[in-house]
Amino acid sequence: MRARLYCERCAVRQTSLCSEVSDEAARELVPIAHHRRIPAGQVIQSDHQGLGWLAIIVSGVVKLVKAQKDGRLQIVGLQYPADFVGHPYLSKNSLVAEATTPLELCCFSRTAFENIMRSHPSLEQALYRRALSDLETAREWMFLLGRKTAREKVASLLISMATRVAPPPACGKAAELPSRFELPLSRIEIADALGLTLETVSREFRHLKDAGVISTAGRRSINILSPAMLHTLAASD
Amino acid sequence: MRARLYCERCAVRQTSLCSEVSDEAARELVPIAHHRRIPAGQVIQSDHQGLGWLAIIVSGVVKLVKAQKDGRLQIVGLQYPADFVGHPYLSKNSLVAEATTPLELCCFSRTAFENIMRSHPSLEQALYRRALSDLETAREWMFLLGRKTAREKVASLLISMATRVAPPPACGKAAELPSRFELPLSRIEIADALGLTLETVSREFRHLKDAGVISTAGRRSINILSPAMLHTLAASD
DNA sequence: ATTGGACTTTGACCCAAATCAAAGGCGCGG
DNA sequence: CCGCGCCTTTGATTTGGGTCAAAGTCCAAT
Numbered sequence: 001m002r003a004r005l006y007c008e009r010c011a012v013r014q015t016s017l018c019s020e021v022s023d024e025a026a027r028e029l030v031p032i033a034h035h036r037r038i039p040a041g042q043v044i045q046s047d048h049q050g051l052g053w054l055a056i057i058v059s060g061v062v063k064l065v066k067a068q069k070d071g072r073l074q075i076v077g078l079q080y081p082a083d084f085v086g087h088p089y090l091s092k093n094s095l096v097a098e099a100t101t102p103l104e105l106c107c108f109s110r111t112a113f114e115n116i117m118r119s120h121p122s123l124e125q126a127l128y129r130r131a132l133s134d135l136e137t138a139r140e141w142m143f144l145l146g147r148k149t150a151r152e153k154v155a156s157l158l159i160s161m162a163t164r165v166a167p168p169p170a171c172g173k174a175a176e177l178p179s180r181f182e183l184p185l186s187r188i189e190i191a192d193a194l195g196l197t198l199e200t201v202s203r204e205f206r207h208l209k210d211a212g213v214i215s216t217a218g219r220r221s222i223n224i225l226s227p228a229m230l231h232t233l234a235a236s237d
Numbered sequence: 238m239r240a241r242l243y244c245e246r247c248a249v250r251q252t253s254l255c256s257e258v259s260d261e262a263a264r265e266l267v268p269i270a271h272h273r274r275i276p277a278g279q280v281i282q283s284d285h286q287g288l289g290w291l292a293i294i295v296s297g298v299v300k301l302v303k304a305q306k307d308g309r310l311q312i313v314g315l316q317y318p319a320d321f322v323g324h325p326y327l328s329k330n331s332l333v334a335e336a337t338t339p340l341e342l343c344c345f346s347r348t349a350f351e352n353i354m355r356s357h358p359s360l361e362q363a364l365y366r367r368a369l370s371d372l373e374t375a376r377e378w379m380f381l382l383g384r385k386t387a388r389e390k391v392a393s394l395l396i397s398m399a400t401r402v403a404p405p406p407a408c409g410k411a412a413e414l415p416s417r418f419e420l421p422l423s424r425i426e427i428a429d430a431l432g433l434t435l436e437t438v439s440r441e442f443r444h445l446k447d448a449g450v451i452s453t454a455g456r457r458s459i460n461i462l463s464p465a466m467l468h469t470l471a472a473s474d
Numbered sequence: 475a476t477t478g479g480a481c482t483t484t485g486a487c488c489c490a491a492a493t494c495a496a497a498g499g500c501g502c503g504g
Numbered sequence: 505c506c507g508c509g510c511c512t513t514t515g516a517t518t519t520g521g522g523t524c525a526a527a528g529t530c531c532a533a534t
Contacts, residue, residue: 195383
């Protein structure tokens with residue numbers, strides 16, 4: 001199984017980098033991989049001067065936060081298992097990446113990784129494709145922020161989180177919503193992702209529960225009672 | 238002058254692709270370049286099945302629009318002279334690119350361009366960097382959509398358009414706001430870029446004029462009377 | 475120069491979501 | 505098992521920006 005090529009403990013799912021690069025590139029990556037665990041809430045890269053590392057998420061969720069000095073902040077990206085964290089050729093980005101749940105990472109030192117990238121176009125291309133996919137995600141999110149109502153925003157985020165947190169669908173099958181999943185974000189974080197306040201998020205959760213679309217157990221468990229209704233409320237075309 | 242390498246009529250400014258790739262790559266690109274003019278308002282790529290072309294903007298502005306069937310729409314990107322339009326390895330994107338002003342493009346057929354890209358890593362890397370830069374722009378924009386007030390949104394967009402529409406600053410100098418520039422967007426387009434309505438945009442223009450920050454001449458000419466005040470109102474940190 | 479139509483401005487009113495305020499409940503450490 | 509914080513819910517009120525409506529302008533084609 002090729003996923004093992006990276007690193008013994010990296011049971012990263014099929015979609016990860018391993019299946020996108022040439023065998024030689026993968027073989028060179030193995031020895032420079034190392035694991036790391038990060039507790040929830042910890043910042044994972046301030047990344048001064050291009051130092052630090054790049055990583056593939058093995059388990060857990062990372063939020064990318066853009067903040068202003070006046071205290072306002074907006075979550076501008078969520079990275080799930082198999083996603084890449086950090087960018088080579090770092091554009092001194094003004095982002096903070098933070099674990100929203102306990103995290104398992106498969107890390108590569110930045111310089112070693114960039115060296116392999118230079119000699120293996122397939123690796124560079126794989127990252128390029130990921131950047132394009134991130135861009136597409138960001139633009140979809142821009143539509144949500146600019147044009148959707150609070151209700152649609154919450155429904156959309158629930159769908160997107162449920163899809164990404166669930167195990168990947170069998171090859172060739174469309175992704176389906178799980179009937180139950182764990183929220184990787186608190187109410188405040190959901191609000192910061194959607195450009196809302198936590199009170200509004202809470203009220204929309206209440207509405208979804210009253211409408212029989214979802215039910216909750218504890219603070220983080222969500223049951224999706226009516227996937228069809230949820231999709232309708234999300235109004236994603 | 239290296240800019241000429243691309244194509245005789247491509248007086249694309251210094252920042253463009255030409256200065257970012259190897260000489261050999263640039264030499265291969267020249268023969269496949271061709272020019273095209275596009276009137277304002279015209280859609281420039283629906284790009285079915287990866288056909289069509291990729292282009293560098295020589296003059297004019299392109300808006301990237303994401304629309305839903307219910308009529309809501311959001312501008313999710315603006316491309317200015319020297320920017321790239323379209324993505325290789327096209328991720329069948331759900332975007333429509335449209336000229337907001339008359340446009341001059343330097344076009345490359347998609348397949349020819351991708352072939353050159355495969356044999357010239359410097360070209361691929363240049364596009365990768367552009368994608369990362371687009372991503373950074375998109376995330377900045379997400380903050381604006383999610384967390385800024387109408388006034389801050391309008392001020393921010395004015396600054397960004399004024400900066401990009403102006404001639405590039407002398408090497409080593411910081412970009413400075415021109416005292417006068419032409420808006421590349423109508424009021425409706427500004428509203429669609431900022432997640433507002435055209436009425437709100439109009440009212441914020443009025444406020445900026447009353448406050449002596451800008452003045453207008455005709456529908457599209459803007460005079461920046463107080464760049465400092467404009468920056469303050471934009472609240473970009 | 476005239477004129478028609480689209481773009482823009484302005485005004486009046488309304489509503490979705492923010493803000494302010496106060497309980498309530500989950501879960502962790504003792 | 506208990507109690508204390510913090511996260512979350514709920515309620516009351518406010519408000520920024522949206523909606524609806526009407527007048528005013530720019531400008532391109534006649």
